[in-house]
Amino acid sequence: xxxxxxxxxxxxxxxxxxxTMNCSYKTSINNLQWYRQNSGRGLVHLILIRSNEREKxxxxxxxxxxxxxxxxxxxxxxxxAADTAxxxxxxxxxxxxxxxxxxxxLTINP
Amino acid sequence: xxxxxxxxxxxVLKTGQSMTLLCAQDMNHEYMYWYRQDPGxxxxxxxYSVGEGTTAKGEVPDGYNVSRLKKQxxxxxxxxxxxxxxxxxxxxxxxxxxxxxxxxFGNGTRLTVT
Numbered sequence: 001x002x003x004x005x006x007x008x009x010x011x012x013x014x015x016x017x018x019x020t021m022n023c024s025y026k027t028s029i030n031n032l033q034w035y036r037q038n039s040g041r042g043l044v045h046l047i048l049i050r051s052n053e054r055e056k057x058x059x060x061x062x063x064x065x066x067x068x069x070x071x072x073x074x075x076x077x078x079x080x081a082a083d084t085a086x087x088x089x090x091x092x093x094x095x096x097x098x099x100x101x102x103x104x105x106l107t108i109n110p
Numbered sequence: 111x112x113x114x115x116x117x118x119x120x121x122v123l124k125t126g127q128s129m130t131l132l133c134a135q136d137m138n139h140e141y142m143y144w145y146r147q148d149p150g151x152x153x154x155x156x157x158y159s160v161g162e163g164t165t166a167k168g169e170v171p172d173g174y175n176v177s178r179l180k181k182q183x184x185x186x187x188x189x190x191x192x193x194x195x196x197x198x199x200x201x202x203x204x205x206x207x208x209x210x211x212x213x214x215f216g217n218g219t220r221l222t223v224t
Contacts, residue, residue, distance in 0.1 A: 004152070030209050033208075035213075035215075040218075041217050041218070042200055042202075042218055043200070043215045044215070045212035045213060045214070048212050088152065088153070090153075094209075096141065096143070096155070096160070096166070096168075096208050097155070097208075100152035100153040100154075101152055102150060102151065102152045
């Protein structure tokens with residue numbers, strides 16, 4: 001399968017806690033992108049990290065990339081109810097080939 | 111600023127019927143894409159376009175055709191729908207292609223083929 005893998009498939013935490021999601025891919029990449037999808041909606045871009053970068057921040061989001069392990073992680077700090085969504089990683093593998101993982105369903109409990 | 115707009119939002123087809131899904135973007139993006147999303151499968155690329163008048167096959171192109179006659183529009187056609195094409199279809203656009211810029215998605219079309 002060309003699909004990336006995400007771990008865990010589902011995550012449920014209390015509001016205010018941190019959430020960490022992991023992504024693995026199978027081949028060399030140009031960049032790795034993270035997206036959020038609310039129920040019944042399209043995907044929304046969160047962060048793009050290039051293959052020569054190791055860490056990137058955007059507000060409460062922190063993304064790391066380890067190309068030697070072919071893995072990435074997304075950390076959401078101080079989670080809020082509005083962060084409840086599915087999160088997808090997508091590895092850019094050349095031309096217009098963007099390979100999406102199967103997603104992590106994150107639930108933030110009040 | 112509407113971004114990426116997909117029509118229709120829902121559609122039910124009988125096996126063998128045809129239909130066209132319309133995608134329109136108002137961001138002047140060169141690149142446009144059609145994906146399908148199935149449970150447990152993530153998103154898979156059907157076809158894409160790197161500019162007006164161009165189209166190319168993605169990962170799962172069989173049973174679909176596309177056209178990009180105008181820069182702002184990207185049409186996805188199903189000539190003879192099959193139950194295996196039941197899915198949620200997403201259109202996306204990108205300013206510089208996925209190698210250099212992120213995707214902007216529409217809100218999807220949920221298609222059921224009976």
